[in-house]
Amino acid sequence: MIVNLNTSPIYEAVTSLRIKQSQELPLFAGLTGGSQLNVKQTMANYAAMLKSRTIVQAAIDQIYEGKGASPLYEQLISRITINPAKEADILYITVQSRSPEEAQLFANTLSQNLVSLLANEQGAVREFIGQRLKDSKQELEQAEGLLEKYKRDQKMIGADIQSRAMADKLSALDKMVAENTVNLVTAQAKLGNAERQLAGQNPGLVADNPLIQQYKSKLADSEVELASLLPKYADNHTKVMSLRAAITETRAKLNAEVASVLNSEAASGNPINQTLLQEKIMAEADIAAASAQKKVIGSILANSEKDMASLPAKEQGITRLMRDVQVAQEIYIMLDKRYEEARINEVMQPRDVKVLDAAIAPDLPVKSRKTLILLIGVVLGLFVGTAIAFLLEYNKRPILNDQEAKGLLGLPVLGVIPVFEDINLPRESFGNKVLRLFSLNRFKLKK
Numbered sequence: 033m034i035v036n037l038n039t040s041p042i043y044e045a046v047t048s049l050r051i052k053q054s055q056e057l058p059l060f061a062g063l064t065g066g067s068q069l070n071v072k073q074t075m076a077n078y079a080a081m082l083k084s085r086t087i088v089q090a091a092i093d094q095i096y097e098g099k100g101a102s103p104l105y106e107q108l109i110s111r112i113t114i115n116p117a118k119e120a121d122i123l124y125i126t127v128q129s130r131s132p133e134e135a136q137l138f139a140n141t142l143s144q145n146l147v148s149l150l151a152n153e154q155g156a157v158r159e160f161i162g163q164r165l166k167d168s169k170q171e172l173e174q175a176e177g178l179l180e181k182y183k184r185d186q187k188m189i190g191a192d193i194q195s196r197a198m199a200d201k202l203s204a205l206d207k208m209v210a211e212n213t214v215n216l217v218t219a220q221a222k223l224g225n226a227e228r229q230l231a232g233q234n235p236g237l238v239a240d241n242p243l244i245q246q247y248k249s250k251l252a253d254s255e256v257e258l259a260s261l262l263p264k265y266a267d268n269h270t271k272v273m274s275l276r277a278a279i280t281e282t283r284a285k286l287n288a289e290v291a292s293v294l295n296s297e298a299a300s301g302n303p304i305n306q307t308l309l310q311e312k313i314m315a316e317a318d319i320a321a322a323s324a325q326k327k328v329i330g331s332i333l334a335n336s337e338k339d340m341a342s343l344p345a346k347e348q349g350i351t352r353l354m355r356d357v358q359v360a361q362e363i364y365i366m367l368d369k370r371y372e373e374a375r376i377n378e379v380m381q382p383r384d385v386k387v388l389d390a391a392i393a394p395d396l397p398v399k400s401r402k403t404l405i406l407l408i409g410v411v412l413g414l415f416v417g418t419a420i421a422f423l424l425e426y427n428k429r430p431i432l433n434d435q436e437a438k439g440l441l442g443l444p445v446l447g448v449i450p451v452f453e454d455i456n457l458p459r460e461s462f463g464n465k466v467l468r469l470f471s472l473n474r475f476k477l478k479k
Contacts, residue, residue: 287310
């Protein structure tokens with residue numbers, strides 16, 4: 033009864049989120065158990081986000097706004113439990129509170145805050161691309177203005193066929209340089225990230241595998257060959273398409289061989305370390321291929337610059353300006369496409385997280401059930417009382433014979449009253465009992 037009077041009931045509300053696994057997950061598919069590992073990692077990431085200070089504190093501010101004092105983050109975090117489903121990509125958000133409405137509101141607010149956070153990330157991407165799109169448009173207009181001004185000053189209607197061909201060639205080379213730079217920087221970032229997480233762990237047998245070295249060398253040679261073909265042929269040319277297919281096949285074989293060697297010969301049985309080692313080796317292969325390709329592109333670009341130097345001065349000027357316009361135009365078109373994609377992603381609900389079942393207010397508490405506590409108290413009282421009675425009786429030490437009495441009291445034993453068996457005597461009638469009672473009372477009065 034004391035516990036029931038002094039303990040408030042605790043209610044529990046549960047909401048579920050469906051977590052869609054992204055299709056752009058690097059390097060896990062080649063490892064045994066890599067898919068399950070990636071699912072667990074994704075679930076752990078979202079679970080950590082749901083219990084982060086950013087999301088929980090935002091929920092506290094929304095729920096307790098205008099209600100005076102609000103609880104601290106440290107006080108509420110212990111009431112939140114995030115559990116993934118065993119056989120499905122679902123996260124269960126469990127919130128406990130002293131009020132069923134508060135538990136329901138808090139669980140739903142947490143899930144909505146996560147969805148809003150992901151949507152805001154899309155908005156940030158859109159704003160960044162939008163700002164870059166404005167700058168690119170200004171650069172394109174400036175390049176077009178310089179080209180028109182040069183034509184007016186030089187009294188030129190347009191460039192001749194040779195100048196246009198040279199401008200197209202240089203623009204294509206500039207595009208190749210930009211793509212090569214992106215590929216190289218991306219591979220270096222992947223390599224640095226893998227090396228930091230591995231803390232200097234040596235791939236060992238994987239790096240020395242001759243088949244892997246052969247695939248890496250073949251990949252670099254194919255990239256160099258592709259860089260040599262692109263200035264001569266279009267993207268849909270048979271040679272270019274065949275070479276791109278060969279590069280894709282070589283990369284897949286390299287990835288599969290690295291995964292196979294890691295699974296069979298890697299010293300570490302940790303799947304995460306195996307994935308990092310695979311990422312490190314693939315990044316090294318990409319760096320080698322991009323570096324070799326960069327040298328070839330640089331050589332081709334230098335030769336093209338020499339060819340342009342042989343043109344007349346007017347043609348050189350208009351060729352350079354046309355080149356700048358084409359590069360600015362390609363960048364603007366690319367950014368405009370990315371901007372539209374970002375706008376679509378922003379207005380749509382985030383594809384990775386969706387609220388499956390919203391929380392409802394619970395009818396019964398999960399803790400401090402008064403009837404149950406009272407019944408438990410009754411049962412415990414019976415058991416404890418019985419146990420105490422047995423203990424008290426067990427601790428009493430009776431005197432069993434005259435020798436113990438003599439030893440404990442230090443007195444002589446005058447006699448022992450024997451135990452008589454029960455003797456069946458006739459029962460006294462009720463009338464005799466009444467007469468005897470009155471006789472005794474008269475005797476007492478006389479005395």
